[in-house]
Amino acid sequence: MSIELKKALYNISALADLGQEITSEDNFTVKIQSVLHVIMGTFVVNRGAILWYEKTKDEITFIAKRGFEDASPACWETGQIMSLEKNEPRAVSGDSVLAGAGVAILIPLWVRDEFIGAVVLGDKFSAEAYSPEDLELLKVIAHQTAITINNHALFMGLSEKLEENRKLYEEMRRIYHDTLQAFAAAIDAKDVYTKNHSHRVARYSVAIARELGWNEHDVEGIYVAGFLHDVGKLVISNELLNKRKPFTSDELHEMKRHSLLSYKIISNIRFPWKDVENIIRHHHERLDGNGYPDALTREDLSDGVKILTLADSFDAMTTERAYREKMDIRTALVELRSCLDTQFDNKIMLAFCKVLEKEIKGELPEPNILPHLDRNFELSHITALLEGLIQELSQ
Amino acid sequence: MKSTAFNVASKCQGDAAVVYPRGYLNNIAGESLVSECHNVIGQGAKKIVLNFRETDFINSIGVSLLLNIIEDLNNIGGTLCFAEMSKIHRDTFEMLGLTKYILVFNDENEALQYLSTETS
Numbered sequence A: 001m002s003i004e005l006k007k008a009l010y011n012i013s014a015l016a017d018l019g020q021e022i023t024s025e026d027n028f029t030v031k032i033q034s035v036l037h038v039i040m041g042t043f044v045v046n047r048g049a050i051l052w053y054e055k056t057k058d059e060i061t062f063i064a065k066r067g068f069e070d071a072s073p074a075c076w077e078t079g080q081i082m083s084l085e086k087n088e089p090r091a092v093s094g095d096s097v098l099a100g101a102g103v104a105i106l107i108p109l110w111v112r113d114e115f116i117g118a119v120v121l122g123d124k125f126s127a128e129a130y131s132p133e134d135l136e137l138l139k140v141i142a143h144q145t146a147i148t149i150n151n152h153a154l155f156m157g158l159s160e161k162l163e164e165n166r167k168l169y170e171e172m173r174r175i176y177h178d179t180l181q182a183f184a185a186a187i188d189a190k191d192v193y194t195k196n197h198s199h200r201v202a203r204y205s206v207a208i209a210r211e212l213g214w215n216e217h218d219v220e221g222i223y224v225a226g227f228l229h230d231v232g233k234l235v236i237s238n239e240l241l242n243k244r245k246p247f248t249s250d251e252l253h254e255m256k257r258h259s260l261l262s263y264k265i266i267s268n269i270r271f272p273w274k275d276v277e278n279i280i281r282h283h284h285e286r287l288d289g290n291g292y293p294d295a296l297t298r299e300d301l302s303d304g305v306k307i308l309t310l311a312d313s314f315d316a317m318t319t320e321r322a323y324r325e326k327m328d329i330r331t332a333l334v335e336l337r338s339c340l341d342t343q344f345d346n347k348i349m350l351a352f353c354k355v356l357e358k359e360i361k362g363e364l365p366e367p368n369i370l371p372h373l374d375r376n377f378e379l380s381h382i383t384a385l386l387e388g389l390i391q392e393l394s395q
Numbered sequence B: 001m002k003s004t005a006f007n008v009a010s011k012c013q014g015d016a017a018v019v020y021p022r023g024y025l026n027n028i029a030g031e032s033l034v035s036e037c038h039n040v041i042g043q044g045a046k047k048i049v050l051n052f053r054e055t056d057f058i059n060s061i062g063v064s065l066l067l068n069i070i071e072d073l074n075n076i077g078g079t080l081c082f083a084e085m086s087k088i089h090r091d092t093f094e095m096l097g098l099t100k101y102i103l104v105f106n107d108e109n110e111a112l113q114y115l116s117t118e119t120s
C-alpha cells in the first residue's frame, strides 16, 4: 500500500471517529475534548485548542485545550479573527500575538453568519509543514466542530430553535457525505471505465432499500457501502484494471482479491452504521454459492449484500467496460431476470423493478436511478417488461 | 456501538516500568493510560514499555493520547518502547512519522533487555 493511500485511509477513519464523537451521547465537555483529541491525533500535533466566542463579553475562551498553558485568549483580537475567511485554516504570521502564544494554524469557526469561536493548532510534532491536503481536511473538521458547538449553544439556550438545530445536523451530515464522495471519486478515477460507478451503485442501492421499507439510518449505511465497495481496487494495478483483453486466470484471481481488500480496509473503520464491512466483503457472492471470496449461499447472505450485488451488476451491465460495449436497459433487465435464483434474489429484483417503475411514472420526487440511465433510451419500451416482471415476481 | 471498558495495569522493573493498556484506545477513557504513565514517571521511571498485547484497536484519539506520552518522556529525556503492537498499528505509526520517537519491539522481554543495556 502506498503512503498516500495509507494516509488517505487514516484520514477517512479520522472522519469516522469525528462523526462518532459528535453524534455521541456524551456530555458536551467530554464530546468537545474528544473532538480535540481526534484533531490532534489526525494531524499529529501536541498543542491544540478549541475556543468559544462569548458574544456578550466579546471574548473568546478555551473550551478544550492541550498545551497553551500560558496563553490568554481574552487578549486576542476577536475582531481580527472574525475578519478572516470563514472556516478557512490559515497559517499564523511569525510576529503576531498568536504566534507568540504558540499558534501555527488558526481556523475561525462560523455557522452561516454566526461567529462561533476558533480552533488553534501548534506546529506538527514532526515539525513538518501542514500540507494542502491537511488544510482541506482541517476545513471539513472545523466546520463540523463549529456546528457541534453551535448546536450545543442552541440547545442550552433556546428550544424554539430546534428546527434550525435539525437543519444544522442535516448540514453536518451532508458535509460528511460530501467527504465520503470525494474518496469514492478517488476510487473511480483509477479505472476510466468505472467513472462514477461507486456513486451510481450507492444511489441504486438506496432506491432499492427505501422501496423495501428500510429506515433512514440503515439506508445511509447501504449508501456508504455502495460508495466504498470497490475501495480495494486502489491496491490493484492500473494496467490490470484498464486491460482490454480478457484476463488470464492469474489476472482474474488478482482482480477477485478486490472485495476482500475492500473489506480489510473498511473493517478498520468504525462506522456508525452496522454491517457496512460485511456488505462490502460479500458484494461478489452469489445465491448458488459460486461467488467469492467466501462462496456463501442464499441463506448466509443479508438483504444488504443482495441489494448491493444487484445494484453493482446492473450498473456494470449498463455502462461500457474496457473489454465490452454497454447493454441497453431492456437487455440488462432481461439478463438480471435470467440470473434470478443463481445470482440475484427475487425479492430484491421485485423491489428494483417496482422502484424503477415508480420513477418512470414520476411518482418519486427525487429519483435515484433514472438520472443515471442512458438518455437516448426510450423508457416507454420497458414499461411492459417491468409490469410483467413485477407480476411474475409478486406471485 | 460496542465499546470495551478500558483499564490500565503497570509493573516496575528496575528503572523501567511496563504499562499495559487493556481494551480499545479509542475514547477519552484512554486518558487513564496517560495518567498512569505520568505516575510511573513521578515514581522515577525514565524508561517505559507500553505492552499492547490487549489493545487491538487504536484510533485517532488513541494516537493523540500516545502522543501525550511520547511528549512527556521526551521532556525528561526518557525512552519509550512499544511492544506487541499489531502490524496495522505499527504501519500507522510509521506512516505518521512517530516511529522516530519510540522503539518498537516484538515483545516485552526484548524491550526490557534492550533497556537494561542502555545507559541512562
Ligand SMILES: [Fe+2]
Residues within 6 Å of the ligand: A229, A230, A258, A259, A283, A284
Ligand atoms: Fe466489485
